Amino acid sequence: MTQNYWTGAEAAIIAAEAVATALVTGLPEYRDGQEVSPEARVTARWAEPRESAVPGTWAIPAYPGMDLPESCEAVEVVEWPEVEGAAI
Numbered sequence: 001m002t003q004n005y006w007t008g009a010e011a012a013i014i015a016a017e018a019v020a021t022a023l024v025t026g027l028p029e030y031r032d033g034q035e036v037s038p039e040a041r042v043t044a045r046w047a048e049p050r051e052s053a054v055p056g057t058w059a060i061p062a063y064p065g066m067d068l069p070e071s072c073e074a075v076e077v078v079e080w081p082e083v084e085g086a087a088i
Contacts (some may be wrong), residue, residue, distance in 0.1 A: 008072040013058040016069035020046035053079040
């Protein structure tokens with residue numbers, strides 16, 4: 001399965017992530033087949049918005065089944081900035 005992303009201005013991506021987080025945190029979590037109480041859950045947010053290699057363009061993974069958020073674009077590939085000192 002291909003990972004899709006939403007990209008857009010920082011404010012649009014932060015808003016989209018907040019909506020996806022509300023969906024994720026509203027779902028039950030399970031450990032060892034048992035539902036975990038809300039205060040013991042580890043899911044705190046859907047994704048951490050990151051700036052792409054294109055200045056001013058931010059991205060998060062798309063939330064499966066959620067409509068494309070307003071002011072965002074759906075893409076299959078995001079160019080991320082190079083990390084200094086990273087070896088390939």
